[in-house]
Amino acid sequence: MRMSRLVYCSTHRELAPFHDLQDIVTTAQNNNAANEVTGVLFYGHGTFLQAIEADLVDVAKLHDRLTRDPRHYRLQVIESEPIASRTYDRFTVAHLDGGTLLDAPVVDQTIVARHTLGDRYTPYRLTAAKANGFLHAVERHAQRSLVEVN
Numbered sequence: 070m071r072m073s074r075l076v077y078c079s080t081h082r083e084l085a086p087f088h089d090l091q092d093i094v095t096t097a098q099n100n101n102a103a104n105e106v107t108g109v110l111f112y113g114h115g116t117f118l119q120a121i122e123a124d125l126v127d128v129a130k131l132h133d134r135l136t137r138d139p140r141h142y143r144l145q146v147i148e149s150e151p152i153a154s155r156t157y158d159r160f161t162v163a164h165l166d167g168g169t170l171l172d173a174p175v176v177d178q179t180i181v182a183r184h185t186l187g188d189r190y191t192p193y194r195l196t197a198a199k200a201n202g203f204l205h206a207v208e209r210h211a212q213r214s215l216v217e218v219n
């Protein structure tokens with residue numbers, strides 16, 4: 070299998086914010102489990118930061134669908150690279166401030182502060198290394214909080 074990773078950020082277009090967010094997450098979780106896509110989808114302050122790892126053909130197809138999805142805009146690619154093997158264990162969803170809108174773990178502000186560029190979270194200035202470092206920390210945190218809940 071020839072694999073690749075895409076990391077991007079984008080801004081949520083709030084047409085019907087409540088249903089929208091949960092619909093996006095549910096679709097991503099179902100499709101990614103079926104298509105062996107691993108990575109993290111993180112929602113914070115109205116923006117998405119997502120890493121996707123899969124067969125490179127599947128990543129390209131998903132990238133294409135994402136580009137045409139009207140529920141977000143200002144999609145900025147942070148990294149798009151062939152990879153030798155996966156670095157994310159599974160597909161994880163987490164958020165900073167989706168509140169009760171999202172059936173997903175909440176990430177601690179200290180993790181955000183440690184891995185990003187300051188108090189005011191924005192994904193648009195992240196380098197690939199910082200984005201992946203942050204998303205790996207989110208993955209670890211989310212898996213711990215899921216274990217605690219169950």
Ligand SMILES: Cc1cc2nc3c(=O)[nH]c(=O)nc-3n(C[C@H](O)[C@H](O)[C@H](O)COP(=O)(O)O)c2cc1C
Binds near residue numbers: 079096098119131134
């Ligand atoms: C921020 C965001 C993240 C998304 N992440 C995924 C994802 O990880 N996997 C996926 O299959 N679809 C994801 N989607 C949904 C796709 O854009 C698309 O709607 C979905 O794959 C179904 O495409 P189709 O209707 O052309 O089959 C995401 C959408 C948004 C707005």
